[in-house]
Structures are given as C-alpha cells and as structure tokens.
Amino acid sequence: MNLIEINNLHVDVDGNSILQGLDLTLRAGEVHAIMGPNGSGKSTLANVLAGRPGYDIVDGSITFLGQDLTALEADARAHLGLFLAFQYPVEIPGVSNMEFLKASLDSLHSARGQDQIDTVSFMRRVRGIAEELKLNPEFLKRGVNEGFSGGEKKRNEILQMLLLQPRLAVLDETDSGLDIDALQVVAQGVNSYRASDNGVLMITHYQRLLSHIVPDVVHVLAAGKIVRSGGKELALELEEKGYRWLTA
Amino acid sequence: MSVQSNPDMDALTWSAGPQRAWLDTEALRSRFGAHLESGKTRELWKYTPVKGFVGGMPDRGASASLDMVGIDQPGVRAVPFAEMIDDDADQVRSLLSNRLEAANHLLADLCLLRAPGGWLIDIQGTLEQAIHIRYLSAGNAPVVVLLRQGASAELIEQTATSGSLAQLLLAEVQEGATLTHHRLALEGDAQHWALQQIRLAANANYRLHQSLLGGQRRRSEMHVILDGGGAQTSLTGAYLVESGQHLDQQVTVEHRAGDTRSRQTFHGIGCGKGRSIFNGRIHIHPHAARSDAALSNRNLALHPEAEMNSKPELEIYTDDVRCAHGATVGQLSEDSLFYLVSRGISPTEARRLLSHGFLRECLDGPLAETAAERFMMALG
Numbered sequence: 250m251n252l253i254e255i256n257n258l259h260v261d262v263d264g265n266s267i268l269q270g271l272d273l274t275l276r277a278g279e280v281h282a283i284m285g286p287n288g289s290g291k292s293t294l295a296n297v298l299a300g301r302p303g304y305d306i307v308d309g310s311i312t313f314l315g316q317d318l319t320a321l322e323a324d325a326r327a328h329l330g331l332f333l334a335f336q337y338p339v340e341i342p343g344v345s346n347m348e349f350l351k352a353s354l355d356s357l358h359s360a361r362g363q364d365q366i367d368t369v370s371f372m373r374r375v376r377g378i379a380e381e382l383k384l385n386p387e388f389l390k391r392g393v394n395e396g397f398s399g400g401e402k403k404r405n406e407i408l409q410m411l412l413l414q415p416r417l418a419v420l421d422e423t424d425s426g427l428d429i430d431a432l433q434v435v436a437q438g439v440n441s442y443r444a445s446d447n448g449v450l451m452i453t454h455y456q457r458l459l460s461h462i463v464p465d466v467v468h469v470l471a472a473g474k475i476v477r478s479g480g481k482e483l484a485l486e487l488e489e490k491g492y493r494w495l496t497a
Numbered sequence: 498m499s500v501q502s503n504p505d506m507d508a509l510t511w512s513a514g515p516q517r518a519w520l521d522t523e524a525l526r527s528r529f530g531a532h533l534e535s536g537k538t539r540e541l542w543k544y545t546p547v548k549g550f551v552g553g554m555p556d557r558g559a560s561a562s563l564d565m566v567g568i569d570q571p572g573v574r575a576v577p578f579a580e581m582i583d584d585d586a587d588q589v590r591s592l593l594s595n596r597l598e599a600a601n602h603l604l605a606d607l608c609l610l611r612a613p614g615g616w617l618i619d620i621q622g623t624l625e626q627a628i629h630i631r632y633l634s635a636g637n638a639p640v641v642v643l644l645r646q647g648a649s650a651e652l653i654e655q656t657a658t659s660g661s662l663a664q665l666l667l668a669e670v671q672e673g674a675t676l677t678h679h680r681l682a683l684e685g686d687a688q689h690w691a692l693q694q695i696r697l698a699a700n701a702n703y704r705l706h707q708s709l710l711g712g713q714r715r716r717s718e719m720h721v722i723l724d725g726g727g728a729q730t731s732l733t734g735a736y737l738v739e740s741g742q743h744l745d746q747q748v749t750v751e752h753r754a755g756d757t758r759s760r761q762t763f764h765g766i767g768c769g770k771g772r773s774i775f776n777g778r779i780h781i782h783p784h785a786a787r788s789d790a791a792l793s794n795r796n797l798a799l800h801p802e803a804e805m806n807s808k809p810e811l812e813i814y815t816d817d818v819r820c821a822h823g824a825t826v827g828q829l830s831e832d833s834l835f836y837l838v839s840r841g842i843s844p845t846e847a848r849r850l851l852s853h854g855f856l857r858e859c860l861d862g863p864l865a866e867t868a869a870e871r872f873m874m875a876l877g
Contacts, residue, residue, distance in 0.1 A: 322838075326839075327838075339830070343858040348850070349850070
C-alpha cells in the first residue's frame, strides 16, 4: 500500500524554482532516506509536505493515503497522519510543553471523532516516552523548547512523533546537532516507532544516521530532482565519493 | 504664567480644605501649578491630555474606601494620616515633599491636594502574611509604605471599582529590605490614575508583578529610584487593551548609586481598536558606576486598528554601565504558528495559545491566575 506518492513535483519559493520534477513513492512499512548537497531542495520537500505557507506548487501532485495532500491545510494534514520533525524546532516561552502536547493530541482525536484522553493517562504516556528518550520529565512544565539544547529540541520532536503516532513521519535533518549518545537515543525512538502500517522519510546530510536507522531506500536529491535511488549501500557510496559524481 | 492667575487652580485643588499635618499644602499647590504649565508635563501627558486627566480625577475631599488584610499581624503598623502621632506626621510630610519634589508627579500632587486622608503602613521584620489592599470605591487613595531596615514584605494591590480612582503609593525601602509587589487592575471601563514611587536604599530589593487591562482611561506611572549601592529591582508586567480602551504606562527607573541593577520586562497585547502607550525610561546618573539596566517591552497588535505605542528612553551619564533595551510592536510569529498548526492544532486555537503564552511570560504571583483568566476571556 502506498502511503505517499509524489509525481513530477515542481515548487517555487519566492519565485525561484526549487523542486523541478520530483518523483517519490513510499509504501507502508518503509523507511526512505533523502540525501543531497546543500541547496538541492531537501528542506523544501519537507516543508511542502507539511504545508508551510510560502511554498508554491506550480506542477505535479502529492497523494497521501489516497487524498490530494496539496488541497489540505497544515492542520488537516496532521489530522490525516502526516508529521514533520522540524530541522529548527521553534521556542515558545509561555506555552508549556504539557499544554502544547495535550492540545496537539486532543486536536487529532477530535478531528478523527475519537474520545479525548484524560489528563492522568496522558501524563503517564508522555512521561513514559520522555523516559525512553532520556528527557527529564521536568521539561513538561517549561515553555515549548524553551532553553532546550539543540539535542533536547530534536528529542522533543521525536517525543511528539511517538506521542502522535503519525502514518508518515518526515524527519528534517533530525540528526544534525546531535552528539553520538543523543543520536542513538533518537534512532532508538524512530526504530521503536517503525511498523508495518507507517513510514519514515528521513532527510539527512550524513550517512552516520543511516547506520542506526537502516533505510529501505536511499534517494539522492540534486537540483530539485531525485537523480539516483538505491539500497542502503548507496549511502555508503555517497559517503566515500561525495555527490559530485552524480551531479556533474 | 503665575500660579495665582490660573483660574482653574481652586477647582483643581483643595487648599481651602482642613489643615492636614502631613502636607505642606501651599508648597504643593504652587508646585502643582508650575508643573501643570510646564512643557515637560505636556510631553509626559502627550497621549492622555492633562485637561481630561484633571477633569477625570476623583473629586476633592473624596477618599477611596480601602479593604486591608494583613495589617494586624506582628511587624505592621497601619495608621490613617489623620491619626498619626507627630513623629509619623513629620516623617510622612518630609517624604511627601522631598521625594515627590523633583519628579514632576502631577498625578501624585493632585491626589494629595484632593485627598482628605491617607494611610501610613510601617513595616518591620519579615512578614508572614502578605498585606492585601483592595480599592473598593472611587476617590483619592494615598498610601505611604515604610519598610524598615532589613524588613521583608509582600504587598498585593487590587482594584475593585470602575469609578474614578487615584492611587498614590509611596514606598521607602530601607537598607537591605525587600518588597515584593503585586498589582492588578482589570476593570475595562475604569478611570484609574496610579502613581507608584519606590525608593530603594543600599542593598534593598523591589520586585513588581503587574497585570493591567485598559480602561476608559487608565494611567499607570511607576517610578523606581535605586538610591543606594547594591539596590536592585525587577519589574514585570502584562497588559491587554480591548476595543475602546486606553492604557498609558510610564515606567522610570533611576540608577542613582553604583552597583545597582534593574530589569524591566513588559508584554502587551492590543486586541481591539484601543490605544496603549508604554514609555520606559532608564536614567543612569553620574557616579552610578557599574549600573546594570535592561528594559524589554514587546507588544502584539492582534487587531488591525490596535494602536500600540512603545518608546524606550535612555539617559546615561556615566561610562561604566551595562544597559540593554528593546521595544517591539508586531504580530504573532508565523514560525510559531506553523509549528503548532503542523501538529494538528487549528490556526484559531494556535493564535489563542500563542497570545496567552505571550502574556503568561510576564505573569507570576498570587494574582497571576485571575489576570490570566481575564486576559483569556478577551482573547477568546
């Protein structure tokens, strides 16, 4: 079953053509990695999928769980089961993590016609995930990402992913800024999330993440297009040779 | 123009009233007249015209009724001005004339001239219980607070009337003493005029948590004087202005001694066609070396016709200081909004969460929840 199908996607940002005919299909149960040089359009892809304003789709289609994703607002995409782990998670002082996480989960439940989770069960669940990710549960009382280190912010993204249980998780450079211990914790989190009915699209610069979260498919994105796809061994080849042999 | 030739003067003041031992009425009256005519006054009252202010102030002879809790505990002596013994009267008289003399506090002068009485609250030692003052009715309400050396107290002030109310709070915080002050005024149709002047001696500490809603006319002046070495203050405030409301805040921190520290953090939201003015002034005097001052005032204009004015003013007369200031008027951050919406939260709910959070950053203390509830009501 296809989770997401992207066909001939062309995207402009501020009048500049960034994605220029991107095709990608990810099936349930798969993990795909997207690698590529700076400026190739990796983060644009992540933002377009999540529905960030300012990204103009000029051609092509994105079908997510059989629906036209581009017709949906960002919140409706989340309701359907799409999740973006941000490259730069935002700090929101004054709004506590607890309040933010509860509002997120409640909105998903309510959009899906499900009952809202009671506060005690919610707290238990969040604390369990926090423990798994080695995040001090005290962080729940603090403002969203307020005063967090880079690594804590990334772990908080993964915590949200584990709490919200999306069908497709797009991880935008979740490995950048992580030391090796944090990388392992994050990778364990992602691996525990993997299941036969969901998928992961990982955007990364580095091969090192892929030795912890083993992808089914590796894509190379260059100048707004997928120029090569292969198995996990492609990542090793890239690590060795760089991108130039593919983009020249 | 001389004072005597001002035809408004008798209507404005109450010099013909009963003898008030705590007041040098004639000196005050002449000072008031001079201040009323000065160019400086026009500047300070640019957004809240003096004419309207004088007309809107409580009547002469009118006292606000106050409900005070915590004045019966050990360490506190609360005395109405009219019942003060000579020593107290001398002290209050000297405070009222010396402290207010130079500051061009029109509001304080008028309040004193029109008030038939007032309160002295004299505090020693560490208080176990907060002193809670509620202003129950329109009128003039001068209060002098004296924190003796090394004392420590918490003062809560809360308005409970929409009528014309003039609050004058003059606090003397002596060496090593600490005053924590919570202020709440949430009547959206009020005519309130408040002046708080706090003087800190060496190593004294003053903390303010303030929550204000705009009023029909609300003016709030805060004047903190760091008068002794090592004195410090931290002022935080949250405010909100709805349609048809007016809120004029003037905050001044004077560093008059070395090694003093001040922090000001004020967040405000305009959520209707109303007007907010925030003037934050830091004045570092000569000889106040190693002063460390910071002022941050952030405003959100959540309505296209919300008028949010913010002006930081710095006067620095010595080199060896640290001083930071920032004033912004803007909208909710698009990045923050998208972050919340990407998690499934509706844009309306996301805006509500962010604007609450913005004010909550500046809410603390026993009145925080009351303020938060009122602000949330306005923000939907």
